[in-house]
Amino acid sequence: MDRVNVAVVGLGMGRHHLYCYKNCPQANVVAICDVDEARLQAVGDEYGIKARFTQYEELFALPDLHAVSVALPNFLHAPVTIAALKAGLHVMCEKPLAMTAQEGEAMVAAAKAANRQLMMHFNTRWHPSSQAARQMVEEGLLGEVYFGRTGWLRSRGIPGLGGWFTTKAKSGGGPMIDLGVHRLDLALWLMGYPKPVAVSGAAYSELGKELAARQGKSFDVEDLAAGFIRFENGASLILEASWAGNTHKREEGFTILMGTRGGLHLDNGDGEGYDFRARAYREMGGSLVEITLKVPPAATTAQAAFVQALLDGKPNPAPGEQGLQVQRVLDALYRSAAEGREVAV
Ligand SMILES: NC(=O)c1ccc[n+]([C@@H]2O[C@H](COP(=O)([O-])OP(=O)(O)OC[C@H]3O[C@@H](n4cnc5c(N)ncnc54)[C@H](O)[C@@H]3O)[C@@H](O)[C@H]2O)c1
Incomplete structure (x- = not known):
């Protein structure tokens, strides 16, 4: 693998993820998802992304997708991240990891069980x-x-x-x-x-x-x-x-x-x-x-560091475990x- 195929779910702060991936030569943005169809269309047109979804489950089933940024409201971090990990995707999750440590523990456990990376977007x-x-x-x-x-x-x-x-x-x-x-x-x-x-x-x-x-x-x-x-x-x-x-x-x-x-x-x-x-x-x-x-x-950016960790097969620099510690x-x-x-x- 010399490039990582990524997607972004949630197009508020998710637009920043898109911008960073677009500026990362080793990332290939293949799809986006948002329930707000007007936003989906506007962002898809702005970034020239044709594959657009309103249901994240459909996006996660795309063949050749490697990783996803989850930039959704906090209550969706746990369910959507766990669904992505179970679908075999690596995940960059927006801060906070979840709403509670209990949710965060389930996310970290899901990453371990799926043998996939979970990285926090601690961009500061x-x-x-x-x-x-x-x-x-x-x-x-x-x-x-x-x-x-x-x-x-x-x-x-x-x-x-x-x-x-x-x-x-x-x-x-x-x-x-x-x-x-x-x-x-x-x-x-x-x-x-x-x-x-x-x-x-x-x-x-x-x-x-x-x-x-x-x-x-x-x-x-x-x-x-x-x-x-x-x-x-x-x-x-x-x-x-x-x-x-x-x-x-x-x-x-x-x-x-x-x-x-x-x-x-x-x-x-x-x-x-x-x-x-x-x-x-x-x-x-x-x-x-x-x-x-x-x-x-x-x-560099958090997104570039995430992509590099996936290419190198090395642990990412802001692991879900640290998100859990914060939580x-x-x-x-x-x-x-x-x-x-x-x-x-
Ligand atoms: N790291 C940072 O600096 C930073 C800055 C702002 C927000 N955030 C984080 O990003 C996350 C999103 O915040 P925001 O400000 O973008 O919120 P937002 O409400 O502006 O955007 C969320 C987007 O998710 C979409 N959405 C909601 N439910 C969905 C679903 N089921 N499937 C697909 N799309 C869905 C909404 O339509 C909306 O476009 C939050 O966790 C927030 O804490 C981080």
């Missing part, structure tokens, strides 16, 4: 600032990371008000499962995925319900959640996520890591554009020195918030 990792930060970590410049703070805060930015995003039965939760999932993965990935053991969380819905009610829309998830995570190795991490909060920046993403030999500060989004900055801190000559990392242009922390954070006490992960 593929941003050049994240890659540069990871290289610093790998070169030992931070020493042992023992504390971090990571989050994504919006002052006003509820996606799809009244739709699946704000309906717990279809999303699994609000900003924590939507945005926090990215920043948690990024921090864990830079910290070497230490084993989480306990979480203390809090979740609020002070503004979301009111903002939704003003527009006659439904909203039954949190609008802000935060947690304190303890790891087996003694490290700890604060995680924050909001879609609505009375704060000064429209949007900010951050990941701060403190290690025994150096520190890192990744900034994503300043409320205007969506810029990425990376700074590092090291003691030099008795002074604490700030270094601004020169961030190179994007070298277990999110589950514990929500459980802790509901019970008002620290809980085991």
